[in-house]
Amino acid sequence: MIPRQTLAEIARRVEAELTLQTASDPLRRNLFTPLARGLAGAVHGLYGHQDWIARQIHPMECDEDTLVSVHAAIWLPDGRKPPAAASGSARATGANKAPLPAGEQLARADGALFAVLDGVTLPDAGPAAATVRLICVQPGAAGNTEPGARLRLVNPVPGINGELEVLAPGLSGGADLESIDELRARVMEARYNSGQVGRAQDWELWAREVPGVTRAWAAPKLLGAGSIGVYFVRDGDPDMIPDAAEVAAVQDHLELTGTPFSEIYALAPIRRPIDFRIRLTPDTPAIRQAVTDALAALLASEGAPVRSGTTTPVTIPRSHITEQISGAPGEYDHQLLAPAADIVCGVGELAVMGNITWQ
Structure with a gap:
């Protein structure tokens, strides 16, 4: 200033x-x-x-x-979205009755640190294994960890094996500090839709108040009269489709923030991969990459599980695909061999990039 x-x-x-x-x-x-x-x-x-x-x-x-x-x-009632720490569960093994205290730290292979939220004690008899709740020490999207990953105890704990295995659906919910561009867009939308009273746009705005949520689509009466379904994605995560814990976080936020006169359902869209077959002229690696980026941008712009504010499924016209390819830098001519018709998605399906076969 x-x-x-x-x-x-x-x-x-x-x-x-x-x-x-x-x-x-x-x-x-x-x-x-x-x-x-x-x-x-x-x-x-x-x-x-x-x-x-x-x-x-x-x-x-x-x-x-x-x-x-x-x-x-x-x-914006909550201002800029702060960074959020990834959390989830891991499997600890070792000797029977061995305790794993709260606060013990574990390290991922790249050095990211995680802490035990609730201390556990391995069972008295039988398989000496227990589920441990973990949280990333440093908030941010970098803490999100796939299931099956191994985390090593920073300091040895007597009776506990040195490695813990991350359980499904992984450590999730981590999000970086909201970018200025995203914040500016949310402020502009809030100004435009001032006086939030429970319209479809309001539910989408409320969903995007949750750290990590980047896009949302509200579907009034999706599951019957008096219901509101809100699909959402997290574009900053390795997998933009939210898992059960991330859906639960948005569900809790909507129930606290939204109008109390609806049956509220936070929903993860169903991934619908779209495969392409293209004959490109000229056909070079740089132009292929430009076409790939253009198609990804088209699906991100027009793909949606429902048309916002309705329960109408989304159709992406084939002509939009050919137009997008034609606009790629360096493209002179092309033939779109597949898809041969418009992309028609069902309710809840989100069109995402599949494979591109170059002819």
Whole structure:
């Protein structure tokens, strides 16, 4: 934020300007020109400050700190989404009756640290194994860990094997601090849809208040009269389709935030991979990559489990696919061999990139 200059600071600026402007003998005998230039410099700075103030009024043009401290605080109840720590369960093994205290730390192969949330004691008899709840020490999407991964105890614990196996669905829910671009978009949407009363757009906005949630689609009456279904994805995760724990987190948030007059259902969309067969001219690795990026952008833009605010399934016209390929940098001509017709998805299906076969 640009600080307002004090009267003394402005006076010193003018004095310095006068000293520079009267450096030559002719100007020492003419005070009008240096005085005018000195005052012009001061006034020019004031106009610049007024221009900066004008830009801060609208969230589309304001500085980042103004967006966070002013606009987000006004339009978003919880402000900027903070980073969230990944959590989940792992399997500990060892000797019968061996305790694993809360707070013990484990390390992933890349150095990421996790802590035991609740201490456990392995069973008295039978297989000496127990399920342990873990949380990533450092919040962020980097803490998300696939099931089957091995975590090693930082400090040995008597009776506990040194490695724990991450259980399905993995350690999830980790999210980075919301980016400025995402925050700016949410503020603009909140301004546009001011007066949240439970419209479809409001439910989508509420879902995106959960750290890590990037896109959401509300479907009123999806499961009967008085119900609201909210599909969502997490584009920043290795797998954007949310798991059960992430769905539960959005469900809890919607029940606390949304209107209390609906049966609320937070839902993970069903992945619908779309395969392509393309004959490309010219056919080079760079142009193939450009076409791949263009098709991924199309599916991200037009793919949805439902049309927002309805229970209508989504169709992506084949003509949109050919248009997207034609717009790829370097493409001169192409033949889209598959799909041969429009992409028709069912309710709840989300079109995502499959495989591309180059002919």
